[in-house]
Amino acid sequence: MMKSALSLRSIGPAVAPTPTLDFWFEFASPYSCTAAIRIGPLAKAAGIAVRWRPFLLGPIFKDHGWPTSPFNLYPAKGRYMWRDIERICYGLGLPLTQPEPFPQDAVLSARVALIGLADDWGKHFCRAIYRAEFGEGRNIGEQSVIVDILKHLVQDANATLQQSQLDEIKSRLRAETEQARKFGIFGAPSFVTADGELFWGNDRLEAALAWAKH
Amino acid sequence: MMKSALSLRSIGPAVAPTPTLDFWFEFASPYSCTAAIRIGPLAKAAGIAVRWRPFLLGPIFKDHGWPTSPFNLYPAKGRYMWRDIERICYGLGLPLTQPEPFPQDAVLSARVALIGLADDWGKHFCRAIYRAEFGEGRNIGEQSVIVDILKHLVQDANATLQQSQLDEIKSRLRAETEQARKFGIFGAPSFVTADGELFWGNDRLEAALAWAKH
Numbered sequence: 001m002m003k004s005a006l007s008l009r010s011i012g013p014a015v016a017p018t019p020t021l022d023f024w025f026e027f028a029s030p031y032s033c034t035a036a037i038r039i040g041p042l043a044k045a046a047g048i049a050v051r052w053r054p055f056l057l058g059p060i061f062k063d064h065g066w067p068t069s070p071f072n073l074y075p076a077k078g079r080y081m082w083r084d085i086e087r088i089c090y091g092l093g094l095p096l097t098q099p100e101p102f103p104q105d106a107v108l109s110a111r112v113a114l115i116g117l118a119d120d121w122g123k124h125f126c127r128a129i130y131r132a133e134f135g136e137g138r139n140i141g142e143q144s145v146i147v148d149i150l151k152h153l154v155q156d157a158n159a160t161l162q163q164s165q166l167d168e169i170k171s172r173l174r175a176e177t178e179q180a181r182k183f184g185i186f187g188a189p190s191f192v193t194a195d196g197e198l199f200w201g202n203d204r205l206e207a208a209l210a211w212a213k214h
Numbered sequence: 215m216m217k218s219a220l221s222l223r224s225i226g227p228a229v230a231p232t233p234t235l236d237f238w239f240e241f242a243s244p245y246s247c248t249a250a251i252r253i254g255p256l257a258k259a260a261g262i263a264v265r266w267r268p269f270l271l272g273p274i275f276k277d278h279g280w281p282t283s284p285f286n287l288y289p290a291k292g293r294y295m296w297r298d299i300e301r302i303c304y305g306l307g308l309p310l311t312q313p314e315p316f317p318q319d320a321v322l323s324a325r326v327a328l329i330g331l332a333d334d335w336g337k338h339f340c341r342a343i344y345r346a347e348f349g350e351g352r353n354i355g356e357q358s359v360i361v362d363i364l365k366h367l368v369q370d371a372n373a374t375l376q377q378s379q380l381d382e383i384k385s386r387l388r389a390e391t392e393q394a395r396k397f398g399i400f401g402a403p404s405f406v407t408a409d410g411e412l413f414w415g416n417d418r419l420e421a422a423l424a425w426a427k428h
Contacts, residue, residue, distance in 0.1 A: 064288050074278050076400040080414055087421070186290040200294055203417045207301070 018049045019194065021212040024180050025126070026057040026188040027106035027113075027140060028069070030085045031202040033130040035189040037092065038205060040123070046209045052117050052126060054110040055180045056173065057188055063181075069103045088202070089134075097137030104133060105141030110173055111164040112146060121153040128152070232263045233408065235426040238394050239340070240271040240402040241320035241327075241354060242283070244299045245416040247344040249403040251306065252419060254337070260423045266331050266340060268324040269394040270387065271402055277395075283317045302416070303348075311351030318347060319355030324387055325378040326360060335367040342366070 023039055025032035043050045061069070071078035082098060089096040109129050116122030128149045132138040138145050143161065150157035163169065183192050191199040191208035199208035237253055239246035257264045275283070285292035296312060303310040323343050330336030342363045346352040352359050357375065364371035377383065397406050405413040405422035413422035 074400065076398050079398060080400065080412060083412070084414075084418075184290050184293060186288065186294065198294060198297070200298075201417075203415075204298075 018047065019212045020049045020051060021194075021208060022051045022053050022192040024053045024055055024183075024185055024188060024190040024192065026055060027109040027126075027129055027133070028103035029057065029188040030081065030134060032189040033134045034085070034088050034092065034094075035202040035205055036126055036130050037094065038202070042205065042209055046213055048209055048212050052113075052123060053176060053180075054113045054117075054126070054173070055177045055185075055188075056107065056110060059177055060181055060186060064186075072102070085134075095135045097135060099133050099137050099139065101139075104139060107173075108143065108146055108164065109140050111169050112150070112160060114169055114172055114176075115160060115163055116153070125149060125153055232261065233426045234263045234265060235408075235422055236265045236267050236406040238267045238269055238397075238399055238402060238404040238406065240269060241323040241340075241343055241347070242317035243271065243402040244295065244348060246403040247348045248299070248302050248306065248308075249416040249419055250340055250344050251308065252416070256419065256423060260427055262423055262426050266327075266337060267390060267394075268327045268331075268340070268387070269391045269399075269402075270321065270324060273391055274395055274400060278400075286316070299348075309349045311349065313347050313351050313353065315353075318353060321387075322357065322360055322378065323354050325383050326364070326374060328383055328386055328390075329374060329377055330367070339363060339367055 021043065023035070025036060039050055057069075061067075066073055069078075071081050086096055113122055113126055113129070116125040129140055129146075132145055132149060133140045140146065147157045147161065150160050154160050180190070183190075183196070184198055185192075185200075187200050189200075189202060189205075191205065191212075193199075193208065193212045197208075197211050199205075199211070235257065237249070239250060253264055271283075275281075280287055283292075285295050300310055327336055327340055327343070330339040343354055343360075346359055346363060347354045354360065361371045361375065364374050368374050394404070397404075397410070398412055399406075399414075401414050403414075403416060403419075405419065405426075407413075407422065407426045411422075411425050413419075413425070
């Protein structure tokens with residue numbers, strides 16, 4: 001008896017594993033931008049570890065027969081979205097500049113983000129891309145914009161850029177996009193809990209965190 | 215001087231007009247259903263008068279080249295919506311049954327609602343339609359379902375049904391749908407404030423009420 005009690009004491013209290021939430025985002029997506037800015041503090045307060053998972057919406061939109069963003073295909077929807085994003089950014093105290101063109105070519109950003117997220121500078125890079133794109137209206141499809149951001153985060157920005165062109169990175173991004181499709185993701189941002197529950201949209205971030213916690 | 219002071223006193227303190235919010239809804243729309251259930255108590259607490267404005271999404275979807283609901287056209291979006299509605303109804307303590315067919319033919323409900331909303335039984339009718347459709351899975355395209363509901367609200371259900379077939383009612387519904395399109399409405403529910411601010415979706419109800427108030 002005594003021994004057993006001692007053993008239990010030496011094991012100590014059970015530690016519950018940290019709940020996780022997958023945050024699927026697309027760099028061209030305005031609502032992904034506001035979610036990326038909001039998710040850090042909210043997840044920290046909820047005690048949830050977030051996995052940042054960039055992917056491309058283009059191939060998924062093509063499944064729907066959409067050659068571009070639905071915000072361009074359906075003008076009333078597009079006008080509404082920009083006004084809604086303006087209200088949300090105002091509420092968050094964020095500057096907003098509509099980037100030209102919209103949607104931006106986000107392939108390079110997504111590839112570089114995959115490298116950074118496997119290292120320790122990924123989240124900083126993602127937020128910096130969103131600030132450049134939607135805060136300052138810079139064109140993230142331009143290599144020079146990516147380099148400007150990388151200079152603050154890595155020793156050799158050009159080496160990282162070269163790495164992003166490796167087949168390994170390109171096929172990882174394709175695999176991530178395929179994984180998103182398999183989860184039933186059809187827009188961004190989306191959130192997927194460890195038990196496979198899907199939430200779509202910046203406005204579902206709080207609900208996704210609450211689900212991940214229980 | 216004395217007279218002027220007396221006059222002011224007899225006028226009394228200025229009374230601010232009650233702020234208003236237009237609630238645009240479509241009877242076939244699941245998110246319009248949850249908004250219809252939620253809006254009454256929330257608007258009352260906020261001190262806002264709500265104008266209920268049924269309209270038809272079909273003609274607006276046709277502008278987008280959609281012959282039916284986008285939830286049918288894009289299966290991943292549809293699967294997500296039903297799960298999302300299930301979570302929302304669970305949170306509100308509401309039963310949910312997916313109606314067949316989806317979307318339901320909502321023209322008759324909308325015409326009858328226009329009559330009821332000009333009278334004193336309109337909101338009761340709208341909520342009863344939504345409960346029958348999404349709570350019990352009844353087919354609101356069937357005249358008998360409408361009559362069952364009307365029996366509890368009006369003296370002569372069949373007379374109201376006949377009234378709903380008058381050209382005056384038919385053209386009022388067409389005019390309302392045209393008005394919705396002019397406001398830039400592309401989905402339901404939508405909310406429009408007195409100063410023309412548009413909010414889309416059940417999840418924007420609180421933001422719309424806050425805007426209407428300030």
